[in-house]
Amino acid sequence: MSNRDVQPFQFACPKCEERISFVFGQADAELQGAEKVEGFEAPFKGEKPFVDLHLDFPVYVGKYEMGMTTFLRVTQELGMGAYSHLNQRLHMLNYLHPVQRDLFSLITQYKRGDLDSFEKVCARIPGVTLTSRKKQDVLAALYSATSIMSSPFTIHEHNAEISDVAPKIYYWLLDNHRDKTIEFIDSILSNSFLKNLHNDCLSLYPKLVSMDLAFRPALFYDYADTEELGDIPARMSTADFETCNNFYKDLAEVFSRQITLIAGINNLLKRGDCNQFEPSLKQTKKGTRPGLESLDAFANVDLGNKIDFIDKSFYAIHLGAIDNKLRNAIAHYKYDYKESSQRVTYYPSKEGMSREKFYEIQFMSFIRKSLLLFREVHSVNHIIKATLFLCVLVLKKDI
Template structure:
């Protein structure tokens, strides 16, 4: 179903034609900016207090649109369209034409699943909180509220199984099932191989990251991201579209969102980048074990600079932990886990983290300044908000994948080494 309305901006008086495609989400908040003055215009369907702000509705409007006003085609589940009005060419029709029936059906299944799961964000948050507290009594009460989760016993391995099932179920619409399944099974095989091939050094590595609480802290950092992701389902919904469309150009549909809070999304991206940077330390240790049988032993040619000076940051895994995100990737040689480089953008991360960016809401364009230029801001990069959300989604998938490898390490500690975690 589509609803056509005409809004008049409260600030500049510009009239904007708006076609709204309805999602199956119970509550549907929409937001866009006036193309003339940047006034934020928002309204909500599905609540009693869905007050229109930033504009007033033109009461005597009668369709169809004539093309005289700026036009916006909104839909929570798909990229929004801004441009010339075409009668009958709804967002839904544009999407199904570009994706085809099979692609659309698979996308719709994920969106339907998200509609069921996103209201359980508080239950997921509570489950993770009780796990971190070590309160298994309350953990058992909260985790079973999530579909498909059951706590078989209070043994550590069963608690871990329930925890990881909870996060996997709740994040399933955001991730790729086939990839999750493959990396989960291969990670378990990897740690058994390490135990057989480099037993003493593998145990040493595990004891080190348990003894200094690195593994526990990193695991908790990862867990904290899942409820945040689920609570931010709205901006991520249209990003699913690009799993099926041409991602190089973000599809043929102009890539904007129908609801957005860039500040919240930018903070989440910073959190993702920080956690992933710490995960790279874990990956480096495992990679060193695989390649050289010692988690502290980095590739020899990387330890020396072009000036033949020794890199102190590669003396040990502990030293490597202090390296920044961009350099860490370069120092992990031929990593056993293939990082999706489309997800990692250190320049974007620096611009966002240091609050050196500008956001134009009417065009949903992010301009960021990653370079150190003193007081000046001259060298800049631009990215659309949709592309930014897409990068955030891909980065979360990387974190989720590495979390599967960490899961294998945790089960290795519990089941093979019989250690407390």
């Protein structure tokens, strides 16, 4: 059993695909999709399928072994050191569950610009302190909240590294390309690109926390010895694909906009002008690429091509988190989901009325991709944070 206060479980019958669900920790919860077997005598003898459910770890489906609990199975595979670290992150998720409403409210009030309500919510959340209503202190309180929400899902060392490097990049740009850097900042402030991008990022944190049940077992693969990201064969004990599919699409859309910020900074670093892309990438057999004429034009390029058009990026993008075929199939509702095996079949090609070309992925693999993509979004949000503090503390800009 997990230490979560309410534990909903579900799986599907491999014969009829009927969803079976039940909840521990909720007085009025009923077993749905199945009936209790009266007078059942353990142990399981193999006459029926055996499913070992646990919210925090991948589902085990196979032969029943007396005494082989999930704890023993996981610690044997990971070792006690890795298990203990993973368990700490799972406990952090348990902390988030009862305070998530206040955390969500804090982001809502910040986006609304309601400092009275923002201050009241800050006072209710342990670890979030609003020392004054100065813009830098409001941002500090806000990022304390996003840090709390993201900490179980992200890698601390990576967060610390990018938080340290991002301000140094801006200081170098101000020393070497001051006028063009300030011109870049002025442009993303005047067209509200920075504000809109920041708000888009903030909207993703509550969605992630609200889906913690799906992401709990995906954390296991941070510690497992091997991982085939494209086809992790494991299953999970709760949450269905329909409740999670749009989150990956939302992550990809926001990350695509973040790449525009990355491209602008990269162009400044390489060529001293946010609008100047690598000349060799601009030319094609038919002429000049329209999407590389300026940073504004680049914003309209699709995610897959954006990554290809950034030369030797200062920010290393985790390409394994990005699956444009999957994103497009979700966006156009071209997929099937088999509940019992938790396998997603998606059809990303334009085939008229036919559906012949397809790809398959396990639901666990899909959630793992979503987790990795969120980490990318969160990492770039540290660069957004550095940009905002640059505006407020160094350039004295109104954001």
